[in-house]
Amino acid sequence: MALIKNGRLTADRWHLYEDDAPLQPDIPAIVSLARFKAERDALLRAHADLGVRLEPGETPDAIADDLDRLSVIALNFPSFTDGRAYSYARLLRERHGYKGEVRAVGNVLRDQYLFMARAGFDAFEVKEGESAEAFLAATKAVTNAYQRATDTRRPIWELRGAQPAIAAAAE
Amino acid sequence: MYRYDEFDATFVHERVEQFRDQVARRLSGELTEEEFKPLRLMNGLYLQLHAYMLRVAIPYGTLSGTQMRRLAHIARTYDKGFGHFTTRQNIQYNWPTLEDAPRILEELAEVEMHAIQTSGNCIRNTTADPYAGAIKDEVEDPRIASEVIRQWSSLHPEFSFLPRKFKIAVTGTTHDRAAVKVHDIGLVIKRNAAGEVGFEVLVGGGQGRTPMIAKTIRDFLPKQYLLSYLEAILRVYNMLGRRDNKYKARIKILVHETGIEELSRLVEAEWESLSRETTVDLPRAEYERIAAYFEPPDLAPAEASSAAFEAAQQEDRDFRHWVRTNVKEHKVDGYAVVDISLKPIGGVPGDATADQMDLVADLAERYSQDELRVTHGQNLVLAHVAKDDLHALFKELAGAGLATANSRLVSDIIACPGLDYCALANARSIPIAQDISRRFDSLDRQFDIGPLEIKISGCINACGHHHVGHIGILGVDRKGTEYYQLTLGGRADENAAIGKILGPAFDADGVVDAVETIVDTYLEERRGPDETFLDAVERLGFQPFKDRLYPQKQAAA
Numbered sequence: 147m148a149l150i151k152n153g154r155l156t157a158d159r160w161h162l163y164e165d166d167a168p169l170q171p172d173i174p175a176i177v178s179l180a181r182f183k184a185e186r187d188a189l190l191r192a193h194a195d196l197g198v199r200l201e202p203g204e205t206p207d208a209i210a211d212d213l214d215r216l217s218v219i220a221l222n223f224p225s226f227t228d229g230r231a232y233s234y235a236r237l238l239r240e241r242h243g244y245k246g247e248v249r250a251v252g253n254v255l256r257d258q259y260l261f262m263a264r265a266g267f268d269a270f271e272v273k274e275g276e277s278a279e280a281f282l283a284a285t286k287a288v289t290n291a292y293q294r295a296t297d298t299r300r301p302i303w304e305l306r307g308a309q310p311a312i313a314a315a316a317e
Numbered sequence: 318m319y320r321y322d323e324f325d326a327t328f329v330h331e332r333v334e335q336f337r338d339q340v341a342r343r344l345s346g347e348l349t350e351e352e353f354k355p356l357r358l359m360n361g362l363y364l365q366l367h368a369y370m371l372r373v374a375i376p377y378g379t380l381s382g383t384q385m386r387r388l389a390h391i392a393r394t395y396d397k398g399f400g401h402f403t404t405r406q407n408i409q410y411n412w413p414t415l416e417d418a419p420r421i422l423e424e425l426a427e428v429e430m431h432a433i434q435t436s437g438n439c440i441r442n443t444t445a446d447p448y449a450g451a452i453k454d455e456v457e458d459p460r461i462a463s464e465v466i467r468q469w470s471s472l473h474p475e476f477s478f479l480p481r482k483f484k485i486a487v488t489g490t491t492h493d494r495a496a497v498k499v500h501d502i503g504l505v506i507k508r509n510a511a512g513e514v515g516f517e518v519l520v521g522g523g524q525g526r527t528p529m530i531a532k533t534i535r536d537f538l539p540k541q542y543l544l545s546y547l548e549a550i551l552r553v554y555n556m557l558g559r560r561d562n563k564y565k566a567r568i569k570i571l572v573h574e575t576g577i578e579e580l581s582r583l584v585e586a587e588w589e590s591l592s593r594e595t596t597v598d599l600p601r602a603e604y605e606r607i608a609a610y611f612e613p614p615d616l617a618p619a620e621a622s623s624a625a626f627e628a629a630q631q632e633d634r635d636f637r638h639w640v641r642t643n644v645k646e647h648k649v650d651g652y653a654v655v656d657i658s659l660k661p662i663g664g665v666p667g668d669a670t671a672d673q674m675d676l677v678a679d680l681a682e683r684y685s686q687d688e689l690r691v692t693h694g695q696n697l698v699l700a701h702v703a704k705d706d707l708h709a710l711f712k713e714l715a716g717a718g719l720a721t722a723n724s725r726l727v728s729d730i731i732a733c734p735g736l737d738y739c740a741l742a743n744a745r746s747i748p749i750a751q752d753i754s755r756r757f758d759s760l761d762r763q764f765d766i767g768p769l770e771i772k773i774s775g776c777i778n779a780c781g782h783h784h785v786g787h788i789g790i791l792g793v794d795r796k797g798t799e800y801y802q803l804t805l806g807g808r809a810d811e812n813a814a815i816g817k818i819l820g821p822a823f824d825a826d827g828v829v830d831a832v833e834t835i836v837d838t839y840l841e842e843r844r845g846p847d848e849t850f851l852d853a854v855e856r857l858g859f860q861p862f863k864d865r866l867y868p869q870k871q872a873a874a
């Protein structure tokens with residue numbers, strides 16, 4: 147697997163551990179939510195760099211209190227049609243204010259990059275041989291967006307010159 | 318009607334280029350069909366029984382003469398000379414090739430149209446009352462909210478891989494012509510006690526194998542919060558909707574399993590949180606910018622009744638009949654709303670030839686403020702016709718086989734493509750519609766029967782809306798033979814109801830006789846011509862119909 151981060155192909159220093167694999171203390175580790183829950187204290191003690199992988203159905207609420215100690219949250223796409231992780235990514239960024247890496251893993255296709263990047267993902271595990279150029283091209287295929295999301299794009303309605311409405315909370 | 322600015326135009330053009338690249342990758346073999354499938358579906362391209370099918374969005378069913386003419390051109394150039402208007406205000410082409418698809422999308426983009434999100438598990442084309450902006454008692458033109466939703470939902474980064482497809486419909490009057498109660502979200506524009514405009518929000522309606530009527534999740538949503546509230550509903554659905562079984566994945570099942578109170582609580586909580594975190598709602602200036610495109614047309618003042626119009630009705634009997642069925646009151650005196658029937662006797666419901674489309678485009682330009690509507694009932698509408706022009710319009714329509722006087726009568730049948738085109742079908746729908754229509758071809762008889770909606774689906778996916786037909790017909794497969802099950806008492810208006818199954822199914826010949834038997838039973842049993850079919854079914858129950866349809870059973874009992 148290769149990793150695209152910040153638009154570049156990079157070496158991945160993280161290791162994704164199976165639940166029964168013994169951890170090596172010096173290597174940055176990504177573990178499942180189940181393992182994190184079971185071995186939380188020991189894991190946080192032994193690993194300065196720790197990440198958790200969430201499956202669809204495991205919402206960020208499950209790790210909300212530990213987010214400031216986790217450097218990576220990997221959101222798994224067992225199938226590209228399961229879009230729950232798009233909501234999880236937005237919640238991580240917008241609700242929980244998470245600043246670490248939000249990584250897309252599993253079935254990650256070029257044609258989803260744009261959606262993922264807009265939803266708050268900043269790292270993508272891709273097939274060996276996938277090029278960073280293709281990634282960049284995919285995120286640029288459509289210049290402007292109609293809606294505000296997690297990325298820095300200003301929505302088209304704002305570009306049209308209107309000022310954002312005062313965000314009023316629901317009465 | 319809405320016009321693209323540079324942002325809209327760029328967006329759609331870039332989308333075409335993106336798809337051109339994807340098609341090229343497919344044709345070169347770089348993409349497998351499996352990998353290509355989700356991409357083509359995002360652009361409305363299906364693989365059917367015999368060929369590709371391209372579904373083009375007609376947002377909220379409104380289009381200009383130029384746009385209609387382009388649809389005709391596409392039918393002529395890339396298809397077999399016709400197109401098929403669907404119950405969701407789209408048009409489908411049944412014979413395009415994969416190689417041509419990008420070029421077709423480019424031709425559409427040139428006239429501000431697209432096929433984005435006409436398929437796939439995303440937010441689909443938003444539909445609206447086809448009489449929008451033309452009838453009395455409308456609180457606000459529903460196309461304004463629909464266009465706002467169209468833009469917000471286009472390539473939405475969070476909601477493009479939902480558990481299942483998601484359909485929204487909007488109406489601006491209490492009399493519902495948009496079937497909002499059988500959509501995933503239905504919006505009814507209304508005023509609260511303080512006179513402010515907003516929406517009643519309904520959720521969880523739908524058809525398919527588990528038909529359900531939508532429930533109200535919020536009685537009044539001030540209109541400035543439309544998008545944030547939709548975003549909250551969609552987020553809750555995206556996270557909690559079932560993904561283990563595609564037949565249980567629509568939001569109606571979530572509503573059913575969670576309960577509307579609990580779901581409402583979840584949505585309200587999500588809405589409150591996300592409203593603090595981000596700005597989803599449009600600023601008032603942008604809402605008003607969009608609304609300005611839907612300002613009512615400047616109609617020259619005219620007398621409420623016109624002598625020429627009355628005289629023409631006296632002289633021309635066919636015109637008189639057509640006026641009676643297909644012409645509706647306009648909110649401005651001296652004008653009318655005209656239904657153009659795409660249901661000629663024995664024809665294919667919703668089909669129009671390229672020549673017919675061209676003609677209708679001309680007529681829209683000449684007689685109706687350059688604006689056309691496509692209806693949920695697979696017909697067309699000219700929404701702003703001067704009464705003085707009606708007779709001339711009628712004659713031109715009649716010359717092209719477009720003046721069938723049957724709006725909402727028994728031969729105005731909705732039918733899905735069925736086994737003639739659809740890979741999922743159990744049975745043919747179109748030939749059944751044609752046979753029923755021929756059986757009831759006498760206009761006097763149709764007038765006598767009065768309003769009666771027949772809807773036919775070729776399988777339980779219910780694209781032909783049989784669940785909400787006054788008489789519903791569902792194709793089923795019995796050991797390789799086509800059979801048809803009948804339901805009674807469904808309706809898709811503000812009193813929406815799901816029809817109930819009458820009894821054992823009939824074969825293709827038997828079903829037409831059975832429909833006639835039901836109609837004859839109604840005519841015999843009704844209290845008088847003022848008691849409609851639906852009223853009679855409600856009063857009488859199913860028994861009189863069953864007695865006539867299944868006499869052997871009675872004898873055996």
Ligand code: SF4
Pocket residue numbers: 733734735736739740741742743746774775776777778779780781
């Ligand atoms: S109802 Fe069934 S047969 Fe008819 S179009 Fe839909 S899927 Fe095809």
